[in-house]
Amino acid sequence: MTDADADAIDAERWLVIDGRRWRRTDPSLPDDVxxxxxxxxxxxxxxxxxxxAADDDRAIAAARRRVDLAKHGLGERGPRWWDEPEADRLARARDAIRELDRLA
Incomplete structure (x- = not known):
């Protein structure tokens, strides 16, 4: 693999903002998901x-749980999406949506 190939792969997987790397959304997920x-x-x-704003620790914890579920579903947290089969990634995303819909 050339340096250019490695750079292209990194650009697909990571977003760099102010020197900090953030994992990108799994590009294989359908648009509706x-x-x-x-x-x-x-x-x-x-x-x-x-x-x-309300200084409500329980509400903050519940909301952070929703954020975490969504980011896991998008592939931005948890196992690295590029290391898993696409079917497993889509199943995780759909499971996250079902859980989030239930919590909403």
Whole structure:
């Protein structure tokens, strides 16, 4: 593998902001799955902010759980998506959506 190949692979897997690497969303996830998970992620982040404003530790913990589920579903946390079969990644994403829908 050439350096250019390695750089292209890294660019697909990681986003670098201010020198910090963030794992990218699994590109194999269908658009509707990504959209559903990002919607839950946004709502979870908003709930974290609201919980902090209300100084409500239980609400913050519940909202952070939603954020974590969404990020795992997107492949941004947990096992590295590029190390797993695509079917397993899609199943994890769909499981995350079902759990998030139940919590919403």
């Amino acid at each position: 990504q959209e559903a998970l990002r919607s839950h992620l946004g709502r979870g982040r908003a709930a974290v902010r609201a919980g902090k």
